[in-house]
Amino acid sequence: MKKIINDPNRVVSDMLRGIAAVNPKVEYFPEAEVIASKEKREKVGVISGGGSGHEPAFGGYIGRGMLSAAVAGNVFASPSPDRIIKGIEEANGGKGVLAVIMNYSGDLMNFDMAKEMAEMEGIDVEIVVVKDDVAVPDREDATGRRGIAGTLLVHKVAGAKAEAGGTLAEVAAVAQKAIDRVRTMGMSMSSCTIPAVGKPGFALGDDEIEIGMGIHGEPGIERTGVKSAKELAAILIEKITADYDYSGSEVAVMVNGLGATPLMELYILAGEAEAVLKEKGIRPWRWFVGNYMTSLEMAGCSITLLKLDDELKELIDAPCEAPAFRV
Amino acid sequence: MQMTSAEYVDCLRAAATLLNENKDYITELDAATGDGDHWANMNMGFVRLMEMSEELAALPVSDLFKKIAMTMMSVIGGSAGVLYGSAYLKAAAAAKDAQAIDLPLLRDILRAQLEGIMSRGKAQPGFKTMVDPLHQAVDAMERAMEEGKNEAEVLSAMRDGAEAGMKATADMEAMRGRACYQPDKGVGHLDPGAVTMWYQLQTLADFLLKEGNAV
Numbered sequence: 001m002k003k004i005i006n007d008p009n010r011v012v013s014d015m016l017r018g019i020a021a022v023n024p025k026v027e028y029f030p031e032a033e034v035i036a037s038k039e040k041r042e043k044v045g046v047i048s049g050g051g052s053g054h055e056p057a058f059g060g061y062i063g064r065g066m067l068s069a070a071v072a073g074n075v076f077a078s079p080s081p082d083r084i085i086k087g088i089e090e091a092n093g094g095k096g097v098l099a100v101i102m103n104y105s106g107d108l109m110n111f112d113m114a115k116e117m118a119e120m121e122g123i124d125v126e127i128v129v130v131k132d133d134v135a136v137p138d139r140e141d142a143t144g145r146r147g148i149a150g151t152l153l154v155h156k157v158a159g160a161k162a163e164a165g166g167t168l169a170e171v172a173a174v175a176q177k178a179i180d181r182v183r184t185m186g187m188s189m190s191s192c193t194i195p196a197v198g199k200p201g202f203a204l205g206d207d208e209i210e211i212g213m214g215i216h217g218e219p220g221i222e223r224t225g226v227k228s229a230k231e232l233a234a235i236l237i238e239k240i241t242a243d244y245d246y247s248g249s250e251v252a253v254m255v256n257g258l259g260a261t262p263l264m265e266l267y268i269l270a271g272e273a274e275a276v277l278k279e280k281g282i283r284p285w286r287w288f289v290g291n292y293m294t295s296l297e298m299a300g301c302s303i304t305l306l307k308l309d310d311e312l313k314e315l316i317d318a319p320c321e322a323p324a325f326r327v
Numbered sequence: 328m329q330m331t332s333a334e335y336v337d338c339l340r341a342a343a344t345l346l347n348e349n350k351d352y353i354t355e356l357d358a359a360t361g362d363g364d365h366w367a368n369m370n371m372g373f374v375r376l377m378e379m380s381e382e383l384a385a386l387p388v389s390d391l392f393k394k395i396a397m398t399m400m401s402v403i404g405g406s407a408g409v410l411y412g413s414a415y416l417k418a419a420a421a422a423k424d425a426q427a428i429d430l431p432l433l434r435d436i437l438r439a440q441l442e443g444i445m446s447r448g449k450a451q452p453g454f455k456t457m458v459d460p461l462h463q464a465v466d467a468m469e470r471a472m473e474e475g476k477n478e479a480e481v482l483s484a485m486r487d488g489a490e491a492g493m494k495a496t497a498d499m500e501a502m503r504g505r506a507c508y509q510p511d512k513g514v515g516h517l518d519p520g521a522v523t524m525w526y527q528l529q530t531l532a533d534f535l536l537k538e539g540n541a542v
Contacts (some may be wrong), residue, residue, distance in 0.1 A: 016469075033371070042459055061338050073404060073405070074404060074405075076362060077362070077364065077405040078404065078405050078406065078409075079404070080400050080403075080404045080405075080408050080409065081400060081409060081412070082397070082400065082401045083401075105406050105448070105504045105505075106405045106406035106409070106504075107407060109409045109410065109413075109448060110408075110409045112447070113400075113409050113412070113413065113447065137506065141502060142501075142502040142503070143502070143503055143504070143507055143508045146508075155438050194362075194364075194369075196364075197363065197364070201362075201363070206524045214508065215363065216505070218505060218508040219508055219509055219510060228443075
């Protein structure tokens, strides 16, 4: 294992300290592994959280127009309710707090419990759950579809609505609207190593890729040989549009890297995606290309589409001061 | 039987030891269908509880359970932490102001823990989780008590139920957690969370069945 770390068991604290050290607008609360905006105003707080290892998610997305606080769990593990409550308290400006989380069993339970405990303290909390990964069938009976990179677009929309003075119910409603209209499909080309474990979580051959793998290495749809950027753009977008009808719509598009894939390759993929979308009559309104939701040093990518209307366009375009999200 | 807080902590110590001895086994089970970190997280929780054992042993039953809840929740973290946290908070409510745990109270505590875990995890028996051993343990215990069995028989029934529930997870399809993303839904593998739950129920029953304990 070659990593720029001090102690494999302290990577989360050390990373959060770094995020706070370089951003004077946020504060780090080490006992709760929370990063929060120092700016306290009367507005709905928008928070997120989940396992670490997905940087800049979520500590990099704190700033005016996006998140108020982020709660970090250990690498790939949900934060506990006591940590989440600290995040809720720091984000609370008196108008309640919306937690935008991803659909994993651990996050659902921990945020649910934190919500109950915060409500006992008199803070209104709503939770919305992102489930954008079309590689997994959505099921009512099981945990179902995972949340991945599309989550950042939901954060953006919710944060902008809160900034514009929306009530908790309004911010939650617009976040849910974005969740209903966002879909993502990804692929991976290499494994990743949780620092405390010290060895890769799974193995992919040199000439192998996995379509639909999750951002923690969860199994995808199929393992196949290496594909060209053109083929990948077609495969990923086909899977997305088979799940949700984007034809004739204006969309926000995110081309996301998983950590080890160079921006050169993401731009090559974005160019191919643009051609595929044009062919399908889907009109990109705004593009986001970069490492938004990573999986440690995994190589690979995902493509996300969010169907826009006038309200969502305005919220996506609204100014945002989060260091890792530029409009 | 009359089990004091100090004796409950002795049970936890036995569970901590059994857990500690089975590092490779649990980690292997978990690596097959999950993240491979279940043992490490559970062990961290039990190590911390043992560091606090003197303080815990001196608490009234209800406060003991509350303290265990908060400790497991924050130290174990992830899914298991919040589930055991919910279980022990329900146990604390069930214990009310009891000075010691007798057999009917133990049954009520286990039933409350089961309900706490099922409601927090929105899980049912058969989902291939820690619910399965606990569910069968409580059912078997209640049945034995209704049939008027003696204490040793009731505790043995609880132990056997827990073991059967744990073993049954091998054939189940996972409905919660990471194993449900596997193409085979983990069929053929025991659920690691069910095994660590079984360790705790097993050590509880064995402690109470041992002569001279909890009298």
